[in-house]
Amino acid sequence: MLGMKGTMSEAELHLLGARLRGGQLSKAPRGQLKQALPIGYCYDGADHPVPGPDAQIRGALERLFALFAQTGCLPERETGPGADAG
DSSP states (O other): OHHHHHHHHHHHHHHHHHHHHHHHHHHGGGTOOOOOOOTTEEEOTTSOEEEOSOHHHHHHHHHHHHHHHHHSSOOOOOOSTTSOOO
């Protein structure tokens, strides 16, 4: 009996996920699908993505996009204990 309940729960989870995805797909063509924005951006009052209020993050993004515009690529950044902080 317990195995049957687990199977039903898995089927219900699958159906619930499919319904949620269907809702997203139906909102997208109407422009009503609101996704999480990347770091440094937020939604304004009219639900348009705009640069966020944090000046430090905005400055970093501007430098990143300027570097990409100049070179066409971005250098890899080392991470970990030996990487510099700047």
